[in-house]
Amino acid sequence: MTTTPASVLSSVLATGRTATEPALRDAIQTYLSPELARIAQYHIGWADADGRPTSTWSGKLVRPTLALLSSRAANGETAGGIPAAVAIELVHNFSLLHDDIMDGDTSRRGRATAWKVFGVPGAILAGDALAAAAGEVLLDSDAEGAASASASLMNATQRMISGQGADVSFEQRGDVTLAECLQMAGDKTGALLACACSLGADLVGADRALVQRLAAFGEHVGLAFQLVDDLLGIWGEEDRTGKQVGADLRVRKKSLPVVAALNASDSDELAGLYLSSEPLSEPDVQRVADLVERGGGRDWARDEAARQVAAAEECLAAAGIADAVRHEFQEVAGFIVGRRF
Amino acid sequence: MTTTPASVLSSVLATGRTATEPALRDAIQTYLSPELARIAQYHIGWADADGRPTSTWSGKLVRPTLALLSSRAANGETAGGIPAAVAIELVHNFSLLHDDIMDGDTSRRGRATAWKVFGVPGAILAGDALAAAAGEVLLDSDAEGAASASASLMNATQRMISGQGADVSFEQRGDVTLAECLQMAGDKTGALLACACSLGADLVGADRALVQRLAAFGEHVGLAFQLVDDLLGIWGEEDRTGKQVGADLRVRKKSLPVVAALNASDSDELAGLYLSSEPLSEPDVQRVADLVERGGGRDWARDEAARQVAAAEECLAAAGIADAVRHEFQEVAGFIVGRRF
Numbered sequence: 158m159t160t161t162p163a164s165v166l167s168s169v170l171a172t173g174r175t176a177t178e179p180a181l182r183d184a185i186q187t188y189l190s191p192e193l194a195r196i197a198q199y200h201i202g203w204a205d206a207d208g209r210p211t212s213t214w215s216g217k218l219v220r221p222t223l224a225l226l227s228s229r230a231a232n233g234e235t236a237g238g239i240p241a242a243v244a245i246e247l248v249h250n251f252s253l254l255h256d257d258i259m260d261g262d263t264s265r266r267g268r269a270t271a272w273k274v275f276g277v278p279g280a281i282l283a284g285d286a287l288a289a290a291a292g293e294v295l296l297d298s299d300a301e302g303a304a305s306a307s308a309s310l311m312n313a314t315q316r317m318i319s320g321q322g323a324d325v326s327f328e329q330r331g332d333v334t335l336a337e338c339l340q341m342a343g344d345k346t347g348a349l350l351a352c353a354c355s356l357g358a359d360l361v362g363a364d365r366a367l368v369q370r371l372a373a374f375g376e377h378v379g380l381a382f383q384l385v386d387d388l389l390g391i392w393g394e395e396d397r398t399g400k401q402v403g404a405d406l407r408v409r410k411k412s413l414p415v416v417a418a419l420n421a422s423d424s425d426e427l428a429g430l431y432l433s434s435e436p437l438s439e440p441d442v443q444r445v446a447d448l449v450e451r452g453g454g455r456d457w458a459r460d461e462a463a464r465q466v467a468a469a470e471e472c473l474a475a476a477g478i479a480d481a482v483r484h485e486f487q488e489v490a491g492f493i494v495g496r497r498f
Numbered sequence: 499m500t501t502t503p504a505s506v507l508s509s510v511l512a513t514g515r516t517a518t519e520p521a522l523r524d525a526i527q528t529y530l531s532p533e534l535a536r537i538a539q540y541h542i543g544w545a546d547a548d549g550r551p552t553s554t555w556s557g558k559l560v561r562p563t564l565a566l567l568s569s570r571a572a573n574g575e576t577a578g579g580i581p582a583a584v585a586i587e588l589v590h591n592f593s594l595l596h597d598d599i600m601d602g603d604t605s606r607r608g609r610a611t612a613w614k615v616f617g618v619p620g621a622i623l624a625g626d627a628l629a630a631a632a633g634e635v636l637l638d639s640d641a642e643g644a645a646s647a648s649a650s651l652m653n654a655t656q657r658m659i660s661g662q663g664a665d666v667s668f669e670q671r672g673d674v675t676l677a678e679c680l681q682m683a684g685d686k687t688g689a690l691l692a693c694a695c696s697l698g699a700d701l702v703g704a705d706r707a708l709v710q711r712l713a714a715f716g717e718h719v720g721l722a723f724q725l726v727d728d729l730l731g732i733w734g735e736e737d738r739t740g741k742q743v744g745a746d747l748r749v750r751k752k753s754l755p756v757v758a759a760l761n762a763s764d765s766d767e768l769a770g771l772y773l774s775s776e777p778l779s780e781p782d783v784q785r786v787a788d789l790v791e792r793g794g795g796r797d798w799a800r801d802e803a804a805r806q807v808a809a810a811e812e813c814l815a816a817a818g819i820a821d822a823v824r825h826e827f828q829e830v831a832g833f834i835v836g837r838r839f
Contacts (some may be wrong), residue, residue: 284626322623
């Protein structure tokens with residue numbers, strides 16, 4: 158993807174955020190009960206634990222911006238895509254609320270996670286409520302494609318949940334194949350991005366070919382993102398990314414580069430270290446990183462990420478949308494995959 | 499409601515179950531990933547913890563039977579309501595899976611709860627997956643009222659979640675009003691029963707007046723059920739109901755009879771015992787039950803349940819449906835509220 162001044166990206170994201178935020182706030186207040194709205198508002202970063210508004214919220218609303226671009230791609234207008242933008246962000250936050258419980262994470266973006274503050278029942282219910290609200294926003298929109306968009310969102314949500322389930326089950330398994338791992342990543346990360354990149358078009362009644370090409374674009378962007386994220390989880394630059402070097406290895410995550418190396422020949426030493434239940438020392442973590450690299454996991458993941466980016470570009474070109482919208486899609490996709498290629 | 503031979507009820511429920519079960523099994527296999535389907539199948543009672551089929555499943559599928567009756571009320575046929583029957587049962591089981599985690603319950607119907615067997619992450623995800631599948635089943639049905647029925651189901655799901663959230667928040671509060679408690683019960687129990695009693699009609703494109711009257715019928719049945727359930731939670735007959743006498747009092751549940759008595763005059767002794775944080779001894783539990791009765795909570799709840807049953811009858815009569823279908827609705831409703839009036 159071509160490099161453009163950061164100000165272009167900032168402007169695209171600021172426009173998306175400005176168009177989405179009021180409708181997102183409104184949806185949470187309209188659909189959720191006051192108790193659960195408070196938990197959701199805390200989780201998103203709009204309120205502190207006592208319900209007082211915060212002034213520090215810096216959410217980028219990347220997925221909503223993609224949803225708005227997709228409605229512009231279909232009919233030149235952003236407004237019709239707003240319910241799609243809201244719905245996709247509601248689903249994203251539903252997944253974060255539940256993931257934090259499942260992973261036992263106690264902090265997110267420098268604040269205590271919702272379940273730490275409000276308890277597990279409150280956080281489970283707030284997540285459930287956001288997921289239901291996402292469907293309500295779309296179906297109440299009375300848009301031409303409301304039923305189609307809702308079906309697409311439910312399907313993406315189901316895939317995301319399946320991917321998360323596979324990720325959990327991989328923890329117990331030593332025989333995960335690369336194909337399974339790619340499917341898991343596509344489900345966990347690709348499905349919701351595919352939906353984000355097409356949901357606005359779907360909602361305003363765009364033709365199926367456009368919806369499908371935009372979805373395919375988002376699916377490839379999602380896989381590229383996951384590959385980059387997995388690379389950073391092993392060899393990450395802590396200053397730039399907030400991800401600790403080796404973070405994923407310490408918790409023995411079956412990430413894509415690791416699974417690629419485990420499925421290569423000569424993986425006995427790596428398997429011995431990584432699939433045992435003994436705690437990994439810091440030298441072990443370093444050794445695992447080296448073995449994943451020697452086993453070709455790092456190169457494969459980089460190459461695969463580049464292939465996914467190229468495939469994304471192709472899908473976007475085939476969509477035949479206005480140049481301005483295409484460039485903005487590229488900007489946001491470049492931001493998501495970390496401008497690494 | 500008139501008393502009819504048990505065999506009539508058995509036949510209505512058996513017909514509903516026979517029509518629903520294959521489609522319900524199919525939906526879980528189609529929409530959920532194998533890992534999460536296995537958890538759902540265990541939870542429902544179709545499989546043991548190792549995934550082996552069980553032969554002891556005795557689920558009555560009461561809500562699906564109501565959904566099928568509602569499509570028959572609309573167009574004389576059961577078949578069109580099957581996706582509605584499946585969807586409502588998926589949402590019901592989603593709520594049970596999450597409730598068991600939130601309540602920390604370790605057994606359900608004599609078996610270990612899903613989170614005890616598969617862990618909290620698996621049970622959260624299986625619940626999430628069932629909720630998404632419910633929307634998918636309706637939207638993929640291509641029925642005339644698919645969008646309308648989906649919106650109704652999402653709204654009922656949202657109300658159910660709100661009610662559960664209110665129930666959780668009541669635990670921390672000593673000033674719950676009877677109006678708040680009735681709203682909570684309507685949301686937690688009434689909304690899904692209202693949806694069950696109307697969703698099949700909605701799905702096959704029935705007119706709004708019929709859908710609304712059937713929904714109102716179900717809402718009243720739901721409130722009557724909750725009142726009876728709350729009475730049994732205090733003065734229940736353990737042999738007949740499986741509910742221990744005083745069970746709700748021991749955990750200081752803010753159930754409807756208790757809240758009615760707490761909001762009556764002369765409730766100081768009751769408030770002193772029930773709203774403190776000291777453990778309740780068995781004599782305390784007995785004393786609380788007496789005080790709730792003296793405070794009028796028992797009589798009020800009985801009378802209110804009778805009023806809700808009468809209101810349900812009125813709504814059903816106003817719906818103007820075929821006598822045979824109306825009688826079957828009455829049979830199932832009578833079963834739900836325990837034939838106590």
